[in-house]
Structure formats: structure tokens, C-alpha cells
Amino acid sequence: MKQELLKTTPEEEQSSTYQRKFEKVNEVINRLGRSRSALIPILQEVQEEYRYLPEEILTYIATALDLSPASVFGVATFYAQFSLEPKGKYVIKICDGTACHVRGSDPVREALLKRFNLEGKKRTTDDLRFTVETVSCLGACGLAPVVLINDKIYGQMTPEAINLIIDEIMKEDAEDE
Amino acid sequence: MAEKNSVLIDGQVVPLNGEKSILELTRKIGIELPTFCYHSELSLYGACRMCVVEIEGRGIMASCSTPPVPGMKILTNSPRVQRVRRTVLELLLANHDRECTTCDRNGTCKLQDLANRFGVKKIRFGERDLKLPLDTSSPSLVRDPNKCILCGDCVRMCSEVQGIGVLDFNGRGSSAQVTPAFNKDLAEVDCVNCGQCSAVCPTGAIVVKDETDRAWAAINNPEKLVVVQVAPAVRVALGEEFGLPAGELVTGKVVAALKRLGFDKVFDTSLAADLTVIEETNEFIDRLQKGERLPQFTSCCPGWVKYAEHNEAEYLKHLSSCRSPQQMFGSLVKKHWATELGKKPEDIFVVSIMPCTAKKYEAGLPQFTTDGVPDVDLVLTTQELARMIREAGLLFDQLEVESFDTPFGFTTGAGVIFGATGGVAEAVLRAAHELVTGEPIEQVNFTEVRGFDHRKEATVEIAGQEIKVAVVHGLANAKALLKELKEGKVHYDIIEVMACPGGCIGGAGQPISTSPETKKERAKGIYNADKLSQIRKAQDNPVVTKFYERWLEKPNSHAAHEALHTAYVNRSRINGEQIQLLTSKQKEQVDVAVCVGTCCYLKGSYDTLNKFMQQAEAAKVTDKINLYATFCLEGCEQSPAVKVNNQIINGVTPDQAEKVFKEKVLSKLE
Ligand code: SF4
Ligand code: SF4
Ligand code: FES
Numbered sequence: 001m002k003q004e005l006l007k008t009t010p011e012e013e014q015s016s017t018y019q020r021k022f023e024k025v026n027e028v029i030n031r032l033g034r035s036r037s038a039l040i041p042i043l044q045e046v047q048e049e050y051r052y053l054p055e056e057i058l059t060y061i062a063t064a065l066d067l068s069p070a071s072v073f074g075v076a077t078f079y080a081q082f083s084l085e086p087k088g089k090y091v092i093k094i095c096d097g098t099a100c101h102v103r104g105s106d107p108v109r110e111a112l113l114k115r116f117n118l119e120g121k122k123r124t125t126d127d128l129r130f131t132v133e134t135v136s137c138l139g140a141c142g143l144a145p146v147v148l149i150n151d152k153i154y155g156q157m158t159p160e161a162i163n164l165i166i167d168e169i170m171k172e173d174a175e176d177e
Numbered sequence: 178m179a180e181k182n183s184v185l186i187d188g189q190v191v192p193l194n195g196e197k198s199i200l201e202l203t204r205k206i207g208i209e210l211p212t213f214c215y216h217s218e219l220s221l222y223g224a225c226r227m228c229v230v231e232i233e234g235r236g237i238m239a240s241c242s243t244p245p246v247p248g249m250k251i252l253t254n255s256p257r258v259q260r261v262r263r264t265v266l267e268l269l270l271a272n273h274d275r276e277c278t279t280c281d282r283n284g285t286c287k288l289q290d291l292a293n294r295f296g297v298k299k300i301r302f303g304e305r306d307l308k309l310p311l312d313t314s315s316p317s318l319v320r321d322p323n324k325c326i327l328c329g330d331c332v333r334m335c336s337e338v339q340g341i342g343v344l345d346f347n348g349r350g351s352s353a354q355v356t357p358a359f360n361k362d363l364a365e366v367d368c369v370n371c372g373q374c375s376a377v378c379p380t381g382a383i384v385v386k387d388e389t390d391r392a393w394a395a396i397n398n399p400e401k402l403v404v405v406q407v408a409p410a411v412r413v414a415l416g417e418e419f420g421l422p423a424g425e426l427v428t429g430k431v432v433a434a435l436k437r438l439g440f441d442k443v444f445d446t447s448l449a450a451d452l453t454v455i456e457e458t459n460e461f462i463d464r465l466q467k468g469e470r471l472p473q474f475t476s477c478c479p480g481w482v483k484y485a486e487h488n489e490a491e492y493l494k495h496l497s498s499c500r501s502p503q504q505m506f507g508s509l510v511k512k513h514w515a516t517e518l519g520k521k522p523e524d525i526f527v528v529s530i531m532p533c534t535a536k537k538y539e540a541g542l543p544q545f546t547t548d549g550v551p552d553v554d555l556v557l558t559t560q561e562l563a564r565m566i567r568e569a570g571l572l573f574d575q576l577e578v579e580s581f582d583t584p585f586g587f588t589t590g591a592g593v594i595f596g597a598t599g600g601v602a603e604a605v606l607r608a609a610h611e612l613v614t615g616e617p618i619e620q621v622n623f624t625e626v627r628g629f630d631h632r633k634e635a636t637v638e639i640a641g642q643e644i645k646v647a648v649v650h651g652l653a654n655a656k657a658l659l660k661e662l663k664e665g666k667v668h669y670d671i672i673e674v675m676a677c678p679g680g681c682i683g684g685a686g687q688p689i690s691t692s693p694e695t696k697k698e699r700a701k702g703i704y705n706a707d708k709l710s711q712i713r714k715a716q717d718n719p720v721v722t723k724f725y726e727r728w729l730e731k732p733n734s735h736a737a738h739e740a741l742h743t744a745y746v747n748r749s750r751i752n753g754e755q756i757q758l759l760t761s762k763q764k765e766q767v768d769v770a771v772c773v774g775t776c777c778y779l780k781g782s783y784d785t786l787n788k789f790m791q792q793a794e795a796a797k798v799t800d801k802i803n804l805y806a807t808f809c810l811e812g813c814e815q816s817p818a819v820k821v822n823n824q825i826i827n828g829v830t831p832d833q834a835e836k837v838f839k840e841k842v843l844s845k846l847e
Contacts, residue, residue: 016799018758019790022806026783055359056754059808062358063778068342069358069366069751077347084359 024049025057029064039065039075043082052083088124088131090169093148094157097137104158105145109134111159115166129173130166184249199240199251200228208253211262211291213379214328215241217693218678219337225328226265227291231255259295266292271302273380274323280381281319285689287379288326309354314362316541317370317386317534325355325382331374338678340653341484343368355382358751367487367750369652371480371676372534372685385534385686389561389568392528395554396439401526402518404442405435406506406585409450409596410532410681411559413702417688417695418563419573424698426706429578434566435530436579444585446529447592449502449509450604452724453477454591454715456741457499457601458608459732461671465642470495472647472662472669475601477501479539480676482745484652489659490747490776490813498742502595503529503536504545506585507552508740513728514584522550529556532596532684535676544743558686584720590621590707591715597700598650598680599626599633602673606637606646607714613640621713627704629679629697632658634669650675650683749774749809758786759793759804766801767845770820771829772813773806781831782817788834789842801846821845 028045032038042061047053053076062072076082094100094109112118112132116125124131140146143155147162154165183192186203196202198221203210213225223242230240233250237257245251252258270292277283312320329346332355336342343357343366357366375383395403412428421427435443461473476482476497485493500508506529511522529536539545540553557565566573580586591607594600603623610618625635626648633648647669649655655674661667677683682699712718729737755770771777771786786806793799810818815827821841829837 018756018760022756022758023787023790026787056756056808059358059751059754060756060773060806063773063775063808066775068336068345070342070345070347070356071336073358074345074347078349 021049025060029061034065036065036067039067039072040079043076047082051087051089052085054086055084058084086124086128088129089173090129090149091131091133093133093135093138095136095138095140095144095146095148096134097141097144099141100137100145103144105134107159108145108147108157108162111162112166115163182247184245184247184251186251187253193245193247196245199230199238199243199245199249202245203230203240203253210240210253211294212241213287213326214330216330216333216377216691219330219333219377222329222333225326227262229258229261229265231258237261262295263297266295266297267300267302269326270297270300272305273326274308274321280324281384281387282381286381312362313386314364315368315370315386316364316538317372318363318375318383319386320363320383321381322354322356323382324380326380327353327355328379329355330377330379331355331383334373334377338651338653339369339371339373339484339676340651340656341367341369344374361751365752367748369480369483369487369676370535370538371652373677374685375534376685376687376689377691385558385560386537387561387564388537388555388557389565391555392557392561392565395526395528398526400524402441402520402524403439403526403528404444404510405440405528405530406444406446406449406503407431407435407530407581408446408503408532408536408681409593409600409703409706410684410687410699411530411562412706413596413682413699414532414687415559415563416573417690418560419566421574422698423690423695424700424702426702427573428706429580430573430576431530431562432581433576433579434562434571434573437571437576438565438569440528442582442585443579444506445581445588445592446502446506447588447595448585448718448720449506450477450592450595451589451715451718451721452505452509452741453499453502453595454601454604454608455612455721455732456505456737457497458605458612460497460499461605462609462613463733465639465644465670472672473497475671475673476743477595477601478675478677478681479533479535481652481655481674483535483538483748484655484676486745486748487750488656488775490774490809491816492659493745493747494814496745498738498744500545500741500743501536501539502592503531503556504539504552504743505741507540507545509724509728510585511547511550511552512740522547526554527552529553530559530562531556532559532681532687533677534558534685536686558684559688560686563688584723587718587720588710589715589718590710590713592718593706593710594703596681597627597703598675598678599623599628599648599673600680600703602626602635602646602648602671604715605671606635608716609639609644610637611714611716626673627700629700644671645669646671646673648673650680651678652676747809747811747813749807749811751808754808756806757803758790758806759799759802761801761803763801765846766803767842768803768820768822769842770805770807770810772808772810772816772818772820774808777813777817780816782829784831785817785819785829785834788831789838792835792838792843796843798843798846802842 025046028042032042058072059069062069094105096105116130138146145157147154147157183190210228212228214222221242223239228240229237231252232238309322332344335344344355395401413424416425416427417423432443464470474496476499507527515522515525537556540556545552591604603626606623607621626633631654635646637644649658679696683696773782793802810820812825817829819826819829
């Protein structure tokens with residue numbers, strides 16, 4: 001049998017993480033119930049845990065809710081909020097709404113892609129640390145160009161400024177461990 | 178007053194009689210509105226907008242999903258309607274791979290037909306340049322996403338009628354597609370190859386795999402003796418491809434056509450069906466007397482067998498161990514007849530003409546191949562045979578009838594009715610009483626099990642014992658029946674299941690037709706053929722008796738088991754997926770897999786898994802175990818199933834978990 005393992009960051013290779021996440025999936029299913037209407041909230045919480053929706057977990061959820069894996073896959077790919085690709089620990093969203101675009105969101109994005117060596121369609125670093133995305137209008141046009149890193153908003157970005165912020169994050173991240 | 182309960186269609190007063198949609202109403206008055214996503218046997222979807230009409234005061238509406246309201250004024254062909262229809266077609270065509278000449282559905286494509294009918298001459302929108310890869314993984318079907326118009330017919334067919342849900346929409350907007358889960362190939366998921374999705378697809382986005390070239394190659398190979406068997410349902414449908422009415426019995430012409438095409442011997446699968454009746458009835462009587470493995474399920478439909486292998490692991494032992502007639506035939510030809518002819522099995526090339534796409538898959542199963550030689554070398558559908566006849570330029574309707582060759586040519590009515598839902602059950606009923614008591618019975622017609630109801634039931638007396646029979650067709654109906662069976666709501670002794678609605682006559686390899694009337698006519702043709710048969714009961718077939726004398730000793734003998742029976746395996750719903758929970762880094766390690774597939778999950782396998790994790794932690798061996806959750810262990814007998822290294826342990830309920838973990842896992846680490 002071909003083995004498809006969950007992709008994880010190096011420090012997550014300990015089994016306990018797999019176990020904890022899987023327990024969480026079951027806790028979520030038990031708490032929200034096994035009805036079709038619970039599917040979207042379940043996917044949301046599970047995505048928080050894994051930072052994306054792994055195929056085998058979607059199949060597991062389909063089994064638990066007595067749905068076909070194809071229909072769960074359909075829901076998971078319909079909403080932009082769900083990702084079927086692993087995402088980085090830090091998700092960087094660059095606003096590309098009109099205001100941000102006009103005030104130079106592109107160079108900011110280019111700087112990030114270059115720094116993280118993200119070419120072609122690749123949007124997440126190999127160490128699963130950073131994901132770079134563009135979004136349309138974050139609703140903070142006064143601060144344009146705006147960048148959202150996880151839950152934190154950074155305004156009036158320039159390539160230099162974003163690089164400093166990333167330096168800072170990397171430093172904190174290293175200290176965390 | 179007439180107006181009170183009527184509407185006005187194109188100026189004509191039309192009374193209402195409880196029609197659910199305007200579409201239904203227009204069809205009654207002889208107006209054929211175009212549709213893509215409307216099928217009377219599927220739920221309403223109302224997305225293609227092809228069926229639009231103009232309603233005064235409400236504008237353009239989809240007629241399939243708009244109920245008629247008294248007093249409505251409806252126009253079915255106004256300039257606005259015409260404009261909208263053409264635009265819809267143009268938009269669909271702009272996104273469609275328009276390589277019509279090389280498409281399998283050239284001539285039977287609804288999109289092509291409607292574009293022609295509504296005079297679309299020019300596509301104003303740009304062509305899409307993206308070319309998606311074809312899915313040729315299935316032994317039965319080819320999926321070409323570039324031809325999909327997103328009508329969703331296949332999605333609803335597979336989930337509503339077949340109860341499986343292999344296909345669904347994914348993505349959205351311009352990147353929306355219809356695919357199996359996770360964009361996998363059909364062969365990697367729980368598709369049963371019934372082909373019903375292809376039968377409703379209006380375009381060439383899902384088609385039957387064309388293998389006519391292999392047939393020509395065999396025919397033109399002087400070293401091979403090429404024999405062909407013809408399934409019962411083919412003879413009431415092939416005529417449709419050549420302008421004859423549905424249900425017309427064209428057996429003699431089919432035989433003549435096959436001989437003209439160059440097949441050396443033309444045989445009848447119905448004879449093998451007679452043999453199936455004898456084997457299956459004896460098996461049933463044996464189980465009945467022992468009181469074990471009841472209800473017995475039929476096993477001649479490969480779509481149903483695969484469905485059971487994916488979803489009903491615990492009922493697999495209830496399936497009759499009989500091979501399908503197609504495989505019984507192949508096996509007899511290659512194992513016994515070849516020897517009599519002094520030929521090696523590989524010198525004979527066996528072709529089947531089947532109404533069914535799943536038969537292509539069945540013929541390729543490893544258990545039906547001996548030393549690299551398959552019992553059945555090639556399966557062609559009715560559609561493919563029609564293509565060969567056209568290619569050879571034979572005027573089918575003018576062919577002089579011919580009869581089947583011996584020895585596989587003589588059949589009874591019992592073998593013929595296999596082609597319609599209820600047929601196998603009826604054939605078994607014609608045999609059972611007689612085989613138990615030795616006294617002949619008068620009754621040959623068991624009409625309760627005929628027809629198109631979702632579930633048909635009959636109670637008959639066999640040697641003083643009441644036997645309950647159920648017949649279902651369409652796998653969603655089988656699923657519902659199994660659910661009630663598990664809940665103890667129903668009780669049956671023998672159950673016939675056919676995957677396709679209507680049975681084999683409604684197989685996806687048959688000429689394409691979306692009218693429910695077609696299937697009814699074909700069924701009528703089958704029962705007519707039965708009525709006209711000299712012999713109606715399988716047990717009276719003299720050729721079958723001779724086969725037992727020559728090759729098989731007696732029903733269910735060792736020789737019969739070797740040649741005519743088989744075994745089943747359970748299969749996961751999606752290939753190769755599992756959830757890793759513990760990974761061992763130590764040299765000394767144990768692999769532990771807990772199944773979380775549907776059956777096991779429902780029986781509490783998650784709790785078993787949980788207990789294993791707790792035990793592993795308590796015993797401080799989490800680093801010595803590879804623990805994962807899988808979706809099928811392929812070989813279990815009783816849920817919840819667990820696999821430790823290579824040993825499958827059945828029935829590990831949560832309260833057994835601790836004991837099993839200690840005895841089977843910890844013991845290996847001491
Ligand atoms: S062949 Fe049958 S099971 Fe497979 S996708 Fe089509 S309808 Fe579903
Ligand atoms: S594959 Fe065929 S039936 Fe399915 S959505 Fe596409 S066009 Fe419709
Ligand atoms: S047939 Fe009515 S919307 Fe498709």
C-alpha cells in the first residue's frame with residue numbers, strides 16, 4: 001500500500017503531535033455533531049488545528065458524517081477560506097485591493113517571494129514556516145499598502161519595512177523553541 | 178371554467194392536471210423543449226438554463242423547475258427565448274473541446290444535437306486554451322474533463338440512483354470541475370464501473386472505453402480461435418442502433434452479424450446463466466438447510482459485487498460464491514472445452530458482448546486469470562458491437578437470422594430473463610422447489626418480482642418452508658435495503674441485486690437512450706423471449722445436464738467449485754490513504770493499524786484506537802509503535818478490525834481493546 005503521510009514541520013515529527021491533532025478532530029466531530037450542516041464548522045476547526053485540510057482527514061470526516069469523500073472535497077474546495085495545501089506557521093496576506101495596489105503592494109509582495117525563494121505557483125516555504133498570499137481588500141485602505149500576518153495588521157508597508165518585520169518574527173520564532 | 182385550472186402556452190389553452198413543471202406540461206402537448214440537466218429519474222437541478230420559456234410578467238424562467246400556475250401565459254419559442262437558448266449553447270460550446278469528429282459521442286451528443294437544432298453557427302466567445310488530462314484509469318470508462326458542461330447529471334446519478342457519490346463538483350467559478358474526491362482517478366476510488374454516469378452524460382465527457390480495435394486484431398489473427406458470447410439483454414436493444422424499435426428481439430440477426438464480422442463461434446451467455454441458476458439454487462438450498470449465511474445475495478452483477486466489497490464487508494460472506502454467467506462461460510471454454518478440442522487456453526480468444534461496462538472490469542480481475550491467460554479476453558458493449566457492424570458496413574435490419582453454435586448455444590427462458598431486474602430471482606424460484614423435492618412445479622411465472630418498482634418482494638413456499646425473496650435494482654435501493662436489514666426491520670432469505678436501474682437491459686453499455694419507455698420495452702422483449710422458449714426452467718436444459726456429466730460431476734461438486742465459483746475481498750473506498758498517529762524510531766517496533774472505514778467506524782473503532790493510544794502511553798512504548806488509522810484492511814471479517822504486523826484481528830470492540838493490546842502488541846515488545 002502506498003503510504004501518504006501527513007506533511008509536518010521538522011519539530012512536529014514527534015508522534016504526540018499527530019496524536020493530539022487527531023484527538024482534536026474527534027473532539028470537534030463529537031462536539032459539533034455528525035450532521036451535514038456541521039460540516040463547514042468542523043472543517044474550520046480542523047483547519048485551525050492542522051493549518052490546512054489533509055486529504056486523509058477529509059476522508060475521515062466524510063466517513064464520520066456519512067458523506068461521500070467527493071462531496072466533502074467539493075465543499076472544501078468551494079470556499080476560499082479552506083486550504084488543501086499545508087500552510088506555513090505564519091500566513092502573510094498582502095492586500096491587493098485598489099488602494100493598496102496603487103500605493104505599491106506589488107513590490108512588497110515581490111520582496112517577500114524573493115526572500116523566501118518562492119517561485120512559480122509555490123506559496124509556502126519548504127520548512128512550512130511562511131505562506132505568502134494576496135487578498136483583495138482587507139478594509140484598512142487608510143493604511144495602504146496593508147499586510148496581515150496571522151492576526152496582526154501592518155500598514156504603510158515597503159519592501160524594506162516588511163523585511164524588518166520578517167527579521168523580527170524569525171528572531172522571536174527561534175527564541176520560542 | 179376552463180381558465181380556472183389552465184394555462185396558456187403559445188396561445189393554446191392547456192388544462193392542468195397536477196403537472197409539477199412547465200416542462201412536463203409542454204411535453205404533454207407535443208413540444209420538446211431542450212434540456213441538459215433534467216432527467217425524470219433524478220432530482221431537479223435547474224442549472225443549465227437550456228429549458229427556458231418566457232412567462233408574462235415574470236420573464237425568462239427555467240421550465241423544468243417552474244411549476245405551472247393557473248392563468249400563466251407562457252411562450253416557448255419567442256424571440257427572447259430563442260436568444261437566451263442560443264447564448265446558453267454558445268457559452269457552453271466556447272468552453273467545450275469541440276473535436277466532434279473524433280469524439281465517441283459524435284452523433285449521440287446532446288450538445289451537438291442542440292447546437293444543430295438551434296442553428297448555432299458561430300461562437301462569439303473565445304476558446305479556452307487549458308487542456309486537462311484525460312482519466313483513462315478505469316477499465317470501463319474514459320473521462321474527458323474538457324468536454325464537461327457541468328450539468329451535474331453524473332453527480333446526481335451516482336449519488337441518488339447509485340448511492341455512492343463518486344463524482345462531485347469541486348472548485349468554483351471558472352475553475353469548477355466535476356471529478357472524484359481529491360481529483361483522483363476513477364480507478365483509485367470506490368467507483369463500481371456501472372457506467373450510469375456515462376449513460377446520462379449529455380456529451381462525451383464520460384464515455385464507455387472503446388476496445389473494438391482489440392476485437393478486430395483477434396479476428397484477424399489466424400492463430401486464434403475467436404469465440405464470442407452474447408448476453409441476454411443485448412438481443413432486445415441492439416436493434417435500436419439500426420432504427421428498429423426498442424425491445425424488438427433480434428437474436429438471430431445478432432448471431433448473423435457476429436458471424437459476418439468473422440467470429441469463429443457464436444455462443445449464448447444465457448446458457449451459462451442456466452448453469453448459474455443450478456449452482457446458485459443448490460447453494461441456497463444448502464444454506465437454508467444449514468440455516469447459515471442467509472439472506473443469500475446474488476453475485477452476477479459485478480457493479481453490485483464491487484459495491485459490496487467497498488461498503489458491506491460484513492455481508493460479503495452472504496454473497497453467493499457463484500461467478501457471473503460471463504465468467505462461468507469463459508472458465509468452461511478455457512478449462513474444459515479447450516481440452517476437448519485439443520487446444521491450449523491461450524489459443525482461444527473469448528469475447529463477450531455485454532450490455533454492461535462493469536463486465537470489462539470483471540473480466541480483468543486476477544481471480545479470473547490462470548497463468549496469465551484470462552478466461553474472458555475482451556468485453557465489448559452493445560454500443561461497441563454496433564460500431565463494428567457499422568464499420569463493416571453490414572445492413573443489420575436486412576441480415577438473415579442465424580442460430581447459435583453448439584455446444585454453448587441452447588438456452589431456456591430462465592437464462593434469458595437474467596437480462597431484466599427480477600430475472601435471476603425468478604429463475605431461482607423456478608428451480609428451488611423442484612431441486613429440493615424432486616417434484617416438478619407447475620408455476621413458472623413469478624410476476625411479483627418483475628417490473629420497475631424500487632423493491633419487489635415475494636413469499637413462496639419451497640418444500641413446506643416459507644421463503645422471502647427481495648429484488649432491488651439501482652444501488653441506492655440496495656443500500657436502503659441493507660440498512661433495514663441491519664436494523665432488523667426486514668427479513669429475507671434471498672436477495673437479488675442489480676446495480677443498473679431496470680437490470681442489465683438498462684446497462685450503460687446499451688444504446689444511449691434517456692427515455693424511461695425504452696427500458697420498459699426492452700424488458701417486455703425479454704419476457705416475450707422467455708414465453709417463446711421451448712423450455713422455461715434452467716434445470717430442464719439438456720446441455721447443462723450434459724456439462725455436469727462431462728465436466729462438472731454434480732452441482733456444487735469440487736469440479737464445479739473450481740470452474741464456477743469465486744471469493745470476494747473487501748476494498749477501501751480510496752486507495753492508499755491512512756492517518757499516521759505514532760511513528761517509531763526504535764529498531765524494535767510493531768506496526769499497528771486500526772480500521773476507521775465506515776463499518777468499523779460505526780462499530781466504535783475510534784474508541785478502540787483511543788484505547789490503544791492510552792495503553793501505549795501508559796506502557797511508555799509510544800516510540801516503539803507505528804500506529805495508524807486506515808480506511809480498510811482488505812481482509813477483515815468482522816468490524817472493528819485491527820492489524821498487528823501482518824496479522825488481522827477481527828472484532829476488536831473498545832472493551833476488547835485493552836486485552837488485545839496487551840496480548841498482541843505489548844507481548845511483541847517484551
Ligand atoms: S461508473 Fe457508476 S459508480 Fe462509477 S462514477 Fe459512474 S455512476 Fe458512479
Ligand atoms: S461529466 Fe457529463 S454529466 Fe457530468 S457534469 Fe460533465 S457534462 Fe454533465
Ligand atoms: S433542464 Fe431546466 S435548467 Fe437544465
